[in-house]
Amino acid sequence: MVDLAKVGSEELKPYFEKNRHACPFYGFHMAFEGFNAMIDQSGNQCALIKDSYSPCQMEIQNLAPCWKKCSFATSDNIDLLNKIEKIVIVFPDEFRPPGAKSWRGITMKQWIEYMKNKEAS
DSSP: OOOOOEETTEEOOOSSOOOOOBOTTBTEEEEOSSSOEEEEOSSSBBTTSOSSSOBOHHHHTTOOOBGGGOTTOOHHHHHHHHHHTTTOEEEOGGGSOTTOSOOOOEEHHHHHHHHHHHHHO
């Protein structure tokens, strides 16, 4: 069972389980125009590559996407992600309330924590 990320003292629970690779950025598009958000694309896009469509470089090389082995997991990039993890909002499909036309999303910090815990379980 996954240890869940928390919002204050409240656990953050997905509405359904979604199979994901071991990378919190795989399948997302980063939108910085007007707001800081990572949008679930349910494809092979990498949120860390700034382009209109950017497939995961590991997957292109026939490797399983994994943040721990990714060329973007440098100390400089990790430092930058640590600086923005509380201001970037992530919209993963499995956390979208059923039937909601809009929702607030979760912070990148919560998403990364959830993905780490999911990988460890």
